[in-house]
Amino acid sequence: MRPTMKDVASAAGVALKTVSRVVNGEPGVNPGTAERVREAIERLGYSRNESARVLRRGRTSTVGLVIEDVADPFYSVLGRAVEDVTTAHGCLLLSGSSGEDPARERELIRTFCARRVDGLIVVPAGEDHSFLRPELDAGTPAVFVDRPPGPGLDVDTVLCDNAAGARLATRHLLAHGHRRIAFLGDRPSIFTASRRLHGYRAALGRLFDERLVAMRAPTPEGVRADLERMLALDDPPTALFTGNGRLTMTALRALRTREDGRRMALVGFDDFELADLLRPGVTVVAQDPTSMGGLAAELLFRRLAGDGGPAEHLRLPVRVIPRGSGELPP
Amino acid sequence: MRPTMKDVASAAGVALKTVSRVVNGEPGVNPGTAERVREAIERLGYSRNESARVLRRGRTSTVGLVIEDVADPFYSVLGRAVEDVTTAHGCLLLSGSSGEDPARERELIRTFCARRVDGLIVVPAGEDHSFLRPELDAGTPAVFVDRPPGPGLDVDTVLCDNAAGARLATRHLLAHGHRRIAFLGDRPSIFTASRRLHGYRAALGRLFDERLVAMRAPTPEGVRADLERMLALDDPPTALFTGNGRLTMTALRALRTREDGRRMALVGFDDFELADLLRPGVTVVAQDPTSMGGLAAELLFRRLAGDGGPAEHLRLPVRVIPRGSGELPP
DNA sequence: GTGAAAGCGCTAACAT
DNA sequence: ATGTTAGCGCTTTCAC
Numbered sequence: 001m002r003p004t005m006k007d008v009a010s011a012a013g014v015a016l017k018t019v020s021r022v023v024n025g026e027p028g029v030n031p032g033t034a035e036r037v038r039e040a041i042e043r044l045g046y047s048r049n050e051s052a053r054v055l056r057r058g059r060t061s062t063v064g065l066v067i068e069d070v071a072d073p074f075y076s077v078l079g080r081a082v083e084d085v086t087t088a089h090g091c092l093l094l095s096g097s098s099g100e101d102p103a104r105e106r107e108l109i110r111t112f113c114a115r116r117v118d119g120l121i122v123v124p125a126g127e128d129h130s131f132l133r134p135e136l137d138a139g140t141p142a143v144f145v146d147r148p149p150g151p152g153l154d155v156d157t158v159l160c161d162n163a164a165g166a167r168l169a170t171r172h173l174l175a176h177g178h179r180r181i182a183f184l185g186d187r188p189s190i191f192t193a194s195r196r197l198h199g200y201r202a203a204l205g206r207l208f209d210e211r212l213v214a215m216r217a218p219t220p221e222g223v224r225a226d227l228e229r230m231l232a233l234d235d236p237p238t239a240l241f242t243g244n245g246r247l248t249m250t251a252l253r254a255l256r257t258r259e260d261g262r263r264m265a266l267v268g269f270d271d272f273e274l275a276d277l278l279r280p281g282v283t284v285v286a287q288d289p290t291s292m293g294g295l296a297a298e299l300l301f302r303r304l305a306g307d308g309g310p311a312e313h314l315r316l317p318v319r320v321i322p323r324g325s326g327e328l329p330p
Numbered sequence: 331m332r333p334t335m336k337d338v339a340s341a342a343g344v345a346l347k348t349v350s351r352v353v354n355g356e357p358g359v360n361p362g363t364a365e366r367v368r369e370a371i372e373r374l375g376y377s378r379n380e381s382a383r384v385l386r387r388g389r390t391s392t393v394g395l396v397i398e399d400v401a402d403p404f405y406s407v408l409g410r411a412v413e414d415v416t417t418a419h420g421c422l423l424l425s426g427s428s429g430e431d432p433a434r435e436r437e438l439i440r441t442f443c444a445r446r447v448d449g450l451i452v453v454p455a456g457e458d459h460s461f462l463r464p465e466l467d468a469g470t471p472a473v474f475v476d477r478p479p480g481p482g483l484d485v486d487t488v489l490c491d492n493a494a495g496a497r498l499a500t501r502h503l504l505a506h507g508h509r510r511i512a513f514l515g516d517r518p519s520i521f522t523a524s525r526r527l528h529g530y531r532a533a534l535g536r537l538f539d540e541r542l543v544a545m546r547a548p549t550p551e552g553v554r555a556d557l558e559r560m561l562a563l564d565d566p567p568t569a570l571f572t573g574n575g576r577l578t579m580t581a582l583r584a585l586r587t588r589e590d591g592r593r594m595a596l597v598g599f600d601d602f603e604l605a606d607l608l609r610p611g612v613t614v615v616a617q618d619p620t621s622m623g624g625l626a627a628e629l630l631f632r633r634l635a636g637d638g639g640p641a642e643h644l645r646l647p648v649r650v651i652p653r654g655s656g657e658l659p660p
Numbered sequence: 661g662t663g664a665a666a667g668c669g670c671t672a673a674c675a676t
Numbered sequence: 677a678t679g680t681t682a683g684c685g686c687t688t689t690c691a692c
Contacts, residue, residue, distance in 0.1 A: 045464030052669035134375030382685035
């Protein structure tokens, strides 16, 4: 069906190897011959079969990226950063959504490895990554981003300082006079969620009250129910710390419909588009998904270039961006 | 390095072909033999080399997706829909960002074709896609989404009704009493931008005033300058129609800093997260990127299943979502 | 039920 | 400067 090097060779009246040389820009081909070959390539509409090349050479020049959801604003920006670095290194990025499902995560990684990606970048969903052992041993490096791998896997990681970020957020609210500060986090099984809970709790000290903590998947109904419950307490919260961007937006919607909700101070983990345009602007603890993805990719390419040093563990800083909602008085 | 079928075969004491049968779930293998093979596979950490399989079989079970930016909220949602359909069909999705650059678009498509994707889904950046001819002739189907291909290529397309959407938006503002309605669009070379301009102009009829039209890349500075210019007119606009989600957000930021801007009515093309939480809520003409991506992918898989009918041209409806900003009086 | 041999399209190593 | 040969890991075909 599609023309092969052999077809191009006979069309140009040369040996297959000469075509290979021209296609790959190898030296040692007479300019005239090269021209004839190029003309035949053009005429036949030839394009090199990458599968055959990969089979022979052993390197695919691809990188696999597993994230929670390619459509999530945080992870898609992280993914774009990985794509840019990957492209700059002449590689192709394969990416897929795990949807927080460990089985899907494993299946994606399996698929990537069967396609022999040169390396993996993973935002893990599962708690156990021992299935990666054979791949790592076979020489496929992996970098974990945003969350660490399950126990027993000593690979490079790029995380943000979750606990410090949560402490900053909570202290910010404390500094503005709040004493009853609620925390809305994602499921505690998610690494970032439990680290952020930890930071929140550490900053509160003896002000901590477990009735002001709710951790679950960010559904509108669930968040609404949690807030209703807390606001019905004798001593209701005057401020709220939300554990990720999705929860912040969900909470904003839920609070808007209650008049006592509108006056509630709010600090969210993760920045998001339009946070500055809301009234009041939403104060956040911001991470930088672009740096995160970019650094993870650079780390991976350093491994691919042969760096065999001990596993690196990058911890990226976070910063508070005050915009109004976090500075409301109790 | 990595174990091959040959290694598994000798470890299990069978012929290579028997391993192949077990790996592929082909019938005609003694259960006991199959068990021995599976055990050897497990022990050696074998995983099938997909490149070799592809080379032999001729099908990669991959689909290539080219979009403007994998981190753009609109296109990333579209991409996720494509991914879901692709996964459901047992295929892997390769996706890449063209960044509105025709050269990068072409390079991405070339890369995908060299990797012999079974089919392509493209949100085109360029105006000429004749380079796709050989691929189509070689039997690689393509579906164009959001924008049609350049002339001479009769492939399946999934577009939204851009002109109708722009007419709806403009009429909505007219119905609320506006007579001076400005249009902020992306570069006119972009298909959707020019179609939306067309619909806007058609709805305005003799109310059209070219001084109220500005088309350019959605940069904060550019949008700000355009708005300043229009608001300085003797007969300034009382309403604004923005041609895509990015422009809507950029315009909202620019308007917020002017007191005469806050009272300006606004309808935006494309819905976006938090449009409902802004004050006033942002009235939009919404398309459905999930349907768009899903339908495009379904169309592609119908082609891959052998449907050789004439090119289909789907046109998706749009709808107005009133939220406040489009209902402000002049 | 099992296996041997050929070959997919390419590159690496070695001639000429 | 050009060509020949072997073989990457798998599936296909055909033989046992």
